Amino acid sequence: MVARSVSTVARIGRPPKADQDMAAERIIVAATELFAGRGFAGTSMEQVASHCGAGKDTVYRRFSSKVALFEAVVDHAHKRAVARLEKLPPVTGDSLERLKSLMLELLRVNMEPELIALKRITFSEAVVFEKSGPIPPQPDPIMAKLVEAVANAQEAREICAGDSTAIASHLIHCMVALPTAAAMMGSDAFNSRQSIEAHFDRTWHWLINGLNGEKI
Incomplete structure (x- = not known):
């Protein structure tokens, strides 16, 4: 009987973790494209x-259901x-x-079409997910x-004192939540980079001037 090498035996057994991770990554990338383009209902595990x-069995071994796959996406x-x-470069100033x-940068990231599509699915399919939808880890x-x-700017007295978490939440709402909600509803008001940055400049100007008490 011919002896098998260690590498041959390794290939017969469970794939190395690195290979499993690469397979999962490939599945997630493909699923992201399909979910973003076709929606949740329009995407199947077979697709x-x-x-x-990959084989359908390979997908199901890593993600037990379409909901589990979407949450991974x-x-x-x-x-x-x-x-x-x-990875943002250091900011001078x-x-x-x-x-x-x-x-x-938070606004730019959240306004990417792929992310808008995923958010739209998260909210529209809340019943399917049996909760408010997949959320970031806490x-x-x-x-x-x-x-x-925010806390650093407060320490430097560049914005007013107060609950830094509450201020950060208001910044997210005014700067990010409003335009992303509009985009999710189909508005084309923020379709270009120029319109996104114009929204940011306007909102930053009145909001920050309001926070530090200066007249606009």
């Missing part, structure tokens, strides 16, 4: 398998957003400039980063 070149998108914010730069590292930036 995902075909789109990423949302979690993956959130992690990508966190990684993007972590004071803590208020750093807060402004962070808020602008505590949310993006929110923590924003609260820290």
Whole structure:
């Protein structure tokens, strides 16, 4: 009988974790494209398998249902957003400039068409998910980063004192939630980068001037 090499035996057994992670990543990328383009109801596990070149059994081994797969897609998108914010180049200037730069990048990330599509599914399919929809892990590292930036600006007396978490929440609502909600409802008011940044500049101007008590 011919002896089998260790590598041959390894291939016969369970795939290495790195290979499993790569397969899951490929499935999630394919699912993201399909969910964003066709919606939740219009996407099947079979379509995902075909789109990423995997067998249906392979998809189901990693994600037990379409809901589980969609939740993994949302979690993956959130992690990508966190990684993007972590890679922001250092901002020259004071803590208020750093807060402004962070808020602008948060707006840009959230207004990407793929993320808008995923958010639309999250809210429209809330009954399917049996909850308010997949949510970022708590505590949310993006929110923590924003609260820290607000607190730094407060310490430097560049914005008013107060609950930094509450101020960060209001910034998110005014800067990000309003335009993303409009986009989710089908509005084309923020279709271009120029319109997104014009919204940011207007809102930042009146909001920050209101916070520090200056006249606009």
